[in-house]
Amino acid sequence: MTAPLILVSDCDLPGTVIEDTLRQAGLRAERAASGSIDDLAVLGADAEGLVVQWAHITADVMDRMPNLRIISRVGIGYDMVDVAAATARGIAVANTPSYCIEEVAAHTIAMIMTQARGLPAYDRAVRAGTWKAVDARPLAVRPSTTTVAVLGFGRIGSIVARGCRALGFRVVVADPYAAPDAVREAGCELVEIPDAVAQADLLTLHVPLTDATRHLIDGPALATMKQGAVIVNTCRGPLIDEEALAASLRAGHLGAAALDVFAGEPLADDSPLRDLEQVLLTPHAAWYSPEALADLPVHAADNIIRFLAGESVPIVNPAYAAR
Incomplete structure (x- = not known):
């Protein structure tokens, strides 16, 4: 059985912690060339999970990813994700509210x-x-x-x-x-x-x-x-x-x-x-400490891992489950 594919749309944090964490859990992980709709669609047609930091995830992006089940935001805010569109498509949206x-x-x-x-x-x-x-x-x-x-x-x-x-x-x-x-x-x-x-x-x-x-x-x-x-x-x-x-x-x-x-x-x-x-x-630095920097990508990846395992994660649109 092929492991679920998780796509990382973008991330400006150092290293490949997100991908490494996902792969250690037995999932496939790929990073898109950019956060554009076309680049996401290249790898995203089969993706069941999407990790996003700054890319705008619109209804059009979701429609190019028909198997998508969960979007995990690298951060607390999630205004770059069209949550209403995700809810209408039965896609869960999670954030990382506790890392900083x-x-x-x-x-x-x-x-x-x-x-x-x-x-x-x-x-x-x-x-x-x-x-x-x-x-x-x-x-x-x-x-x-x-x-x-x-x-x-x-x-x-x-x-x-x-x-x-x-x-x-x-x-x-x-x-x-x-x-x-x-x-x-x-x-x-x-x-x-x-x-x-x-x-x-x-x-x-x-x-x-x-x-x-x-x-x-x-x-x-x-x-x-x-x-x-x-x-x-x-x-x-x-x-x-x-x-x-x-x-x-x-x-x-x-x-x-x-x-x-x-x-x-x-x-x-x-x-x-x-x-x-x-x-x-200050330069959007309130979140930062070395500990928070280490925690953030792990938390974003863990949302995907735990969700696919049927465990509780911080979902911001619980109504997705009714779709």
Whole structure:
């Protein structure tokens, strides 16, 4: 009996860990020449599993892969996969939600604290020869009088919320799927999204990117925020309308932003965000540690292995099974 074929559409991580892990489990594994529909179709006609990092897996791609049973994303987000199309075709979509929880939460809290204490501005001032403690920008806050608003109380958002509470911040949470008791037990207050945005001194985003959440933070939402408020995003870039964000920062309404993710990556050379001193930028690095780098490709391959063995995996579209 021929072993199932698993196709890797693309992966910019070093080495061949995905393929090696699949082959060690007795599966066949091949990597496409690129993530284009034609290159995927060359090898994918017989594939039962697909591992994807950045390639866009559309309905047309799936139709060229008639035996496909599962798509496994190398990462937490899965907006590059047309999940509705997969569900309609009875194809499971899995992600790797646990490989970098600690890292992203730590990066987020680091960004929050960096801005809450005005560290970038202090650093620039000292390097320029100014030694003045009372000129922090945009903030130098006392946590107990400062509100952190956390949008999303999942694996990462809940850790960030608890961490901020441990540091003394007042924390409000907006998540329609969060259990109220869990939010209260974390010492946080559950509110609606507009209220969280309006109350925030520091706003941090931890929600999936969907049609409903794309540009969740747009011009009108930014206008409701406090003068001098700060936004942190280590989740998905398109949650924020970057043009509106830049305009609010230039106008002096928002105080600062700390961003690890962007609508287009790498961040374009002509992005207005690059020219704003009050924006702290990191290169989609919140996920990274040597341990996370080692875990990620293994987790993506394990999703395929376990699914084909009939075991539980983190499926994001459980309705696929009804098709």
